[in-house]
Amino acid sequence: MRASSADRIFDTVVYSIVILVTVVTLYPFLNVLALSLNDSTDSVRGGISIFPRQLTWQNYEIIFSYPSLLTGFKISVLRTLVGTLLGLASASMLAYTLSRPDFQGRRFVSIFLAMTMYVSGGMVPIYILIRDLGMMNSFAVYVLPGLVSAFNVFVIRSFIDGLPYALQESAKLDGANDFTIFWQVILPLSKPALATIALFLAVGQWNSWFDTYLYNGSNETLTTLQFELMKVLQSTDSGNGDYRSTNMTQVSPESVKMAITIVVTVPILVVYPFLQRYFVKGMTLGAVKT
Amino acid sequence: MPKMRKWTAIVLAATLVGALLAGCAQKEQKEQQQEKAASNAPIVMTFYSEDPSPNWAGMEDEVGRVITEKTGIKLKAEFAVGDAQQKSALIASSGTFPDLISAKGSINKMVDAGGMRDLTDLIEEHGPNIKKLFGKEMKRLRYSLDDPSIYVIPTYSAVDNVPFKAEGGFELQHRVVKELGYPTIRTVKDFENAIKAYLEKHPTDENGNPNIGLSLIADDWRMYISVTNPAFYTTGGPDDGETNIDIDTQKVTYHYRRPAEKEYFRWLNHMNAEGLLDKESFVQKSDQYKAKIASGRVLGLIDQQWGYDDGEKAIKKEGKFEHGYGHYPVTLTEETKDTSYWPTGFMAGYGVGISVDNPDPVAAIKFLDFLCSEEGQVLVNWGVEGKHYVVEDGKRIIPEDVINRKVNDAAKFQQESGIGTYINMGGRYGHGVKDSTGNYYTTEFPEQIIAEYNEVEKETLAAYGVSTWIELFPKPEEFPVRPWGAAWNIPVPSDSEVSILQEKLKNITWKRIPQIILAAPSEFDKLWDEYMAELEKAGVERMEQGFEKFVKDRVKLWND
């Protein structure tokens, strides 16, 4: 293999840019980490970049002193698992049916789904619907209403479209029905797409708190991690200027807010490598197909 | 292939088990509730509030337990996270209401949706402490002229409140006034001269970074506090939101249209032209502002204590007490008085109400009544006797170790004790009111405040001949009573033209005022006239007339 000079220049440029991007995107996170480990009064002075000036664990201690955090963590993990699995199942099945050119409902369902991405009845009708379906104060409200996501369907479908149709045909000749083809042929070959959508679903579930607030607000057994942390994050920054009737001295310190970001992100970082290997591959890995 | 099957099976199984567990937990919870209802356990009522309360401990804290013991009610509470207005709107439109509701500004949504009970009779029969607390102010609890029901027990405004702590005015660093020999700081000119003189002698700090004369903060609604409200505080106008109302005729003026306020903004423009105003004032965010204050370089501020407190605490922690700030009652000219403490009288409006879905309104009103009683007030403010305070020679004292915990371990202390958590759940007496034992109801009173001052503050205060900052300010008694209370508290129906106009005018003002302040002085008059013309074109007079009607209605409601 001759490495031509064009290739060497190419490599240099690519590596330098990627290194630059890495440094530039690492900075905000390190900054947040440093602030979270810094004494909160000292943080106000500013000027902290990637190293804490007055190291302290106090911010984390404050966060972990809230007992409902553990319940929140358990429920968050549960909803992430359940929500991701259900979401993957629904998106992949729909994506497969829509990828089949001989499926009569293809055009209709595609349009039907696509429109849902841009159209919404608003919060009031949805709230009333959830209540009427008896999903207030329930775990189901975390995973059922959002079960079908048009975006996920279309992304997976674009991957399936890239697979040679011959594979499906030969499976059919072997006597497989559509579901078997889906399960045994399509799914294993769609790992990168599934991993990506799994990531999006998982992060979405992990980070949600607004649904907890709206539907399970006073239910201590169904609280989620993000919601518990948002409660701690009581910030007068997001107020609507109602400063005359609010106790303005009760703002949580900057550093605690930073610690919250870290607490929420670390689990994602821990789980991420397991998904990453499906779509960040070396150039010399064996063939994906057949 | 088999590997994938195995993993799939495991994950699916785990999920199923998890889902089952979640379902079981719920069932268990329901069974527990039913058990509780059967026995003589306290009644559980749901409580919804538009305020956050992160240290809520399920009413298991020390104060909470005593309240449950005395009233037989345990609250299952839900507090605001982020913007509560959306959730309140949803609750109103859904038609299912929590048992007790503390919906500050959204009360009209709840009333419109028919969710609130009229409390008049309940108070009459079961609320002796409520009647005693609100006494002469009962008229103000009525909702409107068309609907004189009482829907809320006011819990935000305190009865007979005497302000002891100065939070506003103009602020100057102690070292500035000290070096200049503690000159009188009475007018904006005094303020300006002090800053100018000090800057000439000390243009930079010890690190070579430039000192800043005056820094303002205009980040979103802080614009009101630091930039626009001072315009009326310094020119003899009380805080009536964005309007100024004539005390005799109730004629409403959008306050920026007062000629005196034009001169106030002219002064700010002049400060900018002289290089005394921080150029970043209209661009900086809150944390940059506080960082500047924490660096000790900002000589003067126009803000409320809670707006810069974090910054001041940081610099005090370094021991640089002379970089802390004093509060001064600055006005435009000697003829006017600083109106920070122009009283509003008792402000009803925001508070706790009982919803139509409440299973036991009598128990609920008794609960609220207990919180208004003397015993309840002391409990909620001071805590449990023996644990959070002691009584020595008839005087209530908070022991050192408790104070220590309050300051240094605030979150945990509040979770355990519950002090401060229940204050906005019932009506309350204000600062300065004494109970039957001769002690104050609240824990904020002059002796306590003075005890918290540091040496430099005490030195400055002594030089000005007072012992607390608020003594420098004109007292509430010096001002006539406003029959409408305060304009910012008068509810305006959501689809009324007045609200829409107010929002439009705000947009114009927030764009124009910074522009005007930063312009060259020669341009000031021209730009100001353009601003006034733009307001007129947008319909400011219609807003003024429309709002006047609401003011007059309020005067009738509260005084007849």
Next chain:
Amino acid sequence: MNAVTAKQRNNLKQGRSSQFWRGVMRNKYLYLMSLPFVIWTFVFHYLPLWGWTMAFQRYRPNRPFWEQEWVGLDHFMTLFSDDMFYLVLRNTLAMSFMGLIAGFTIPILFAIMVNEIRGMVFKRFAQTVSYLPHFVSWVVVAGIISKMLSTDNGAVNELLMWLGIIKEPVQFMAKGEWFWGIVTAADVWKETGWNAIIYLAAISGIGPELYEAAKVDGASRLRQIWHITLPGIRTTIIILLIMSIGHLISIGFEKQFLLGNNLVSDYSQVLDLYALNYGISMGRFSFGTAINMFNSIVSLFLLFTANGIFKRLTKESIM
């Protein structure tokens, strides 16, 4: 593949109703796999659309549906006669357009570049780090940018002065004309890594044998990218592009709100903020719903247009 589908399409075209039902039975699994979800979508996404009627009423929460007051197109008239509406619309479209261009080209380029990195450890590390800003909230990112661009020891000004490009610090955050650029750049910083993930996944689906063959033919890396990588992810790019065009008008308001201030408000206020301020925050459900409807209709228009154009030009489409 084309030949096969053409044959199947021919079969369908000769369909009569019996053909239709036979087709359904043949595809019964497909229907089983999709029908439940279609019903689901109907319940949770289409049923709530009754709320759109609020836009034509003077909605009062306490009264049931048939007691509401109908005002026809009044709210829309109010909306379209407000000067502010056109201002925020302009700002919204400008920023989304810039965001669309930047948000497409840059993540794709980045994904390709990461893919070209040979060392696995660095590759995975760089990719992981690149999406970290996605998890840092806009409040924090806006604070960092505000500090960097400030005239009070801000990093950007210090650098530019050191390089001699400017003599005095420039107050970037106060210049309205720069605002759109600042917002776009901030978004690129924050979201590129995350947005690149889909493209990386798409790239990993390209068969390595294509690259082997190209290398044997002596193609340089650049040529390989142009002829293999890009065409390989073409479908994904187009699908995402169509979907993003639909979202052009509803880009939220958080980052514009946090990065903006009163000096640049003419450039920073967007439609969703206008909807919040004049709609929900004021309790004006109907007006808010009217804006929501407007957004949806424009989005659908953009969607169908984009889909149609791409279908014609590239044979790829969503619908």
